[in-house]
Amino acid sequence: MFRLDNKVAIVTGAGRGLGAATARMLARQGAHVAAADINFDEVEKVVAEIGNGSKAYAADVSNVTEINSLVEGVVRDFGHIDILVNNAGICPRLPFMESTEADWEKITRINAKSQYFLMQAVCPIMKKQGGRTHRKRVIHRGAHRWFRQRQHLQRNQGRHHHVQQVRRTRGSCRWHLS
Numbered sequence: 143m144f145r146l147d148n149k150v151a152i153v154t155g156a157g158r159g160l161g162a163a164t165a166r167m168l169a170r171q172g173a174h175v176a177a178a179d180i181n182f183d184e185v186e187k188v189v190a191e192i193g194n195g196s197k198a199y200a201a202d203v204s205n206v207t208e209i210n211s212l213v214e215g216v217v218r219d220f221g222h223i224d225i226l227v228n229n230a231g232i233c234p235r236l237p238f239m240e241s242t243e244a245d246w247e248k249i250t251r252i253n254a255k256s257q258y259f260l261m262q263a264v265c266p267i268m269k270k271q272g273g274r275t276h277r278k279r280v281i282h283r284g285a286h287r288w289f290r291q292r293q294h295l296q297r298n299q300g301r302h303h304h305v306q307q308v309r310r311t312r313g314s315c316r317w318h319l320s
């Protein structure tokens with residue numbers, strides 16, 4: 143089984159669901175988890191449970207100022223960042239014809255913009271740390287099932303496209319790190 147002793151992992155949306163499960167798994171493998179969520183009370187409970195020197199952060203990852211504060215806080219507290227899990231996201235079940243511009247913008251801000259700017263904030267820190275590129279990780283969690291749901295098809299195609307764009311950006315991040 144792989145070990146992540148003394149690695150520092152940011153997990154967004156770690157207050158519940160898949161983010162909380164990812165934070166637990168990373169801590170079990172030895173990582174210190176910087177668990178971030180818009181809901182601080184929930185993420186604090188997760189951190190109290192997983193221990194291992196992990197820490198809870200309040201951050202709305204759809205806001206670039208809060209992203210930068212989060213990343214600065216993690217560097218101040220831990221000194222380095224080895225793993226970024228871009229997990230925070232929303233998946234509202236809105237019928238396509240009833241969705242509004244505000245819905246689209248909110249989904250895009252939380253699900254796509256957050257991933258893009260988190261990578262932009264973390265990438266220079268990983269590069270400065272040096273070491274081998276394959277030992278640094280950026281992981282994106284997207285909602286592919288959304289994409290397949292016919293009722294939501296067009297809006298989901300939009301989101302899927304955004305997530306794909308972010309993944310291409312991850313390629314740029316890898317290039318920047320090497």
Ligand SMILES: NC(=O)c1ccc[n+]([C@@H]2O[C@H](COP(=O)([O-])OP(=O)(O)OC[C@H]3O[C@@H](n4cnc5c(N)ncnc54)[C@H](O)[C@@H]3O)[C@@H](O)[C@H]2O)c1
Nearest residue numbers: 155157158159160179180202203204229230231283284285
């Ligand atoms: N659950 C699934 O079946 C499934 C399948 C595929 C992909 N996904 C994706 O995985 C991710 C997690 O899914 P989940 O089911 O655990 O979701 P969830 O709704 O249970 O948890 C999402 C977490 O993100 C947090 N969050 C929401 N907006 C935020 C913001 N602006 N800033 C910071 N934190 C924020 C919430 O407070 C919550 O703790 C999402 O991106 C989702 O689209 C989920």
